[in-house]
Amino acid sequence: MSQTLLLVLAAVIATGVVAILVLLLRPKPPQVDAAAERRLAELNARLDAMGNWLQNSHSQLQQTVNTRLDAVTQNLGESMKTTTKHTTEHLQQLHARLAVIDSAQKNITDLASTVTSLQKVFDNKQRRGAFGEGRMQSIIADALPKGAYEFQFTLSNNSRPDCCIFMPDKRSLVIDSKFPLEAATALENAKTDEERIQAARQLRQNLGKHISDISEKYLIPGETQEMAFMFVPSESLFAELHDQFDDICQKGYREGVIIVSPSLLMLAIQVVQQIQKDARMREATDKILAEVGLLIDDVQRLKDRVDNLDKHFGQANKDIEQIVTSADKILSRGEKIHSVEFGDEAAPSNVIPAPVRKLQAGE
Numbered sequence: 469m470s471q472t473l474l475l476v477l478a479a480v481i482a483t484g485v486v487a488i489l490v491l492l493l494r495p496k497p498p499q500v501d502a503a504a505e506r507r508l509a510e511l512n513a514r515l516d517a518m519g520n521w522l523q524n525s526h527s528q529l530q531q532t533v534n535t536r537l538d539a540v541t542q543n544l545g546e547s548m549k550t551t552t553k554h555t556t557e558h559l560q561q562l563h564a565r566l567a568v569i570d571s572a573q574k575n576i577t578d579l580a581s582t583v584t585s586l587q588k589v590f591d592n593k594q595r596r597g598a599f600g601e602g603r604m605q606s607i608i609a610d611a612l613p614k615g616a617y618e619f620q621f622t623l624s625n626n627s628r629p630d631c632c633i634f635m636p637d638k639r640s641l642v643i644d645s646k647f648p649l650e651a652a653t654a655l656e657n658a659k660t661d662e663e664r665i666q667a668a669r670q671l672r673q674n675l676g677k678h679i680s681d682i683s684e685k686y687l688i689p690g691e692t693q694e695m696a697f698m699f700v701p702s703e704s705l706f707a708e709l710h711d712q713f714d715d716i717c718q719k720g721y722r723e724g725v726i727i728v729s730p731s732l733l734m735l736a737i738q739v740v741q742q743i744q745k746d747a748r749m750r751e752a753t754d755k756i757l758a759e760v761g762l763l764i765d766d767v768q769r770l771k772d773r774v775d776n777l778d779k780h781f782g783q784a785n786k787d788i789e790q791i792v793t794s795a796d797k798i799l800s801r802g803e804k805i806h807s808v809e810f811g812d813e814a815a816p817s818n819v820i821p822a823p824v825r826k827l828q829a830g831e
Contacts, residue, residue, distance in 0.1 A: 601630050601645045603701045607730060608633070608643070611737040616744055623692070627685040633740055635693065636747030641740065642686040642696040643733070646678045655708075668712070675709070675716045683723040695724040697736065703729050 608617055608631060621632035621640065632640040655667035678698060686696050698720065700706050706729035710717055720727055728736060749756075 603730065604630060604643060604645045604699045604733065607733055608737060611734070611741055612744075623686065623688060625685070625688060629682075629686045629696075630699075632692075633737075635740070636744060639691060639693050641693045642682070643699055644682050644686065644696065645699040645701065646675075650674075672713060672716055675713065676719060679716070679720045679723055679725045682725045687724055695726055697728050697733065698725050699728055699730075699733055701730060703731065706732075 605619055612633065615634075617631060617633045619631050620628050622628050623632075623640075629642045629644045631643040633643065635641055650670075655664065655671055658664035658667050682696050682698055686692060687694070700709070706727065709727060717727060
């Protein structure tokens with residue numbers, strides 16, 4: 469019973485709630501507000517004006533943007549043209565420099581090949597000797613006349629130095645080419661003190677042997693000069709020898725062997741050339757004196773003839789002056805004769821008076 473009552477009570481409450489909801493949800497009749505309508509109309513007018521303004525602003529903005537875009541496009545085109553031109557010029561310059569680099573690379577390659585060939589020459593002892601001897605021969609042949617020297621000349625003891633220069637006193641100056649490359653290269657490439665000492669000892673031994681050989685074989689009393697030249701075809705090696713091996717140079721001085729470089733050999737050859745020239749001048753002194761005497765006689769004869777010619781000219785001038793004096797006297801007498809009057813008779817019409825003119829000198 470109580471449950472039935474509760475159900476009925478719940479149904480009544482639900483029905484009441486539904487009725488209240490229906491009443492609340494029922495639409496209310498519209499209320500007309502004139503002020504709101506007016507404000508709404510003003511708002512619509514403002515919205516229309518703002519829309520028109522926005523439309524005009526959008527048009528102006530679009531026109532401005534288009535103008536700016538055209539200007540930017542034009543500037544960008546000109547900038548692209550300028551950039552393209554500069555890029556082309558730079559590429560052309562780059563190609564030219566690359567061509568120069570290619571040429572330099574080719575020259576470097578050729579130089580490397582030449583250096584390699586030269587290294588092969590220096591590695592071979594015979595080729596190295598031929599290189600030094602050839603350089604010495606070129607220096608001597610360029611400075612001295614033929615007949616003043618001879619290469620591979622045989623001395624009385626059957627030894628053959630690289631070159632003998634014939635001096636005025638009939639004693640030859642001996643020049644021999646030596647190039648101790650192995651010991652010099654070992655000294656240059658030495659990394660430790662021990663290697664350096666060993667290379668210096670070997671170089672000193674080689675140079676001492678060369679000096680002794682030249683002194684023993686090529687210095688012959690009465691046939692050769694008291695000293696000989698040992699030619700080293702390298703300025704750097706020559707400087708190294710005088711800088712670090714002064715004892716070897718002193719040994720050469722004591723034994724009559726002078727170590728010379730290409731520049732010193734050129735200087736020595738120039739001195740030899742002057743000595744040979746002076747010797748030839750001394751040999752030709754008698755001939756020169758005879759020619760000078762003949763020249764003096766010719767000059768005296770010429771002077772006498774000039775004096776005679778001067779006398780002839782003086783006599784001729786004197787004769788001409790006398791002739792001019794006589795001619796002036798003749799003209800003066802002719803004028804006096806012409807000025808004589810023979811009365812009132814007129815001069816014949818066929819007589820032509822002689823022109824009056826003084827003679828000039830030489831006529």
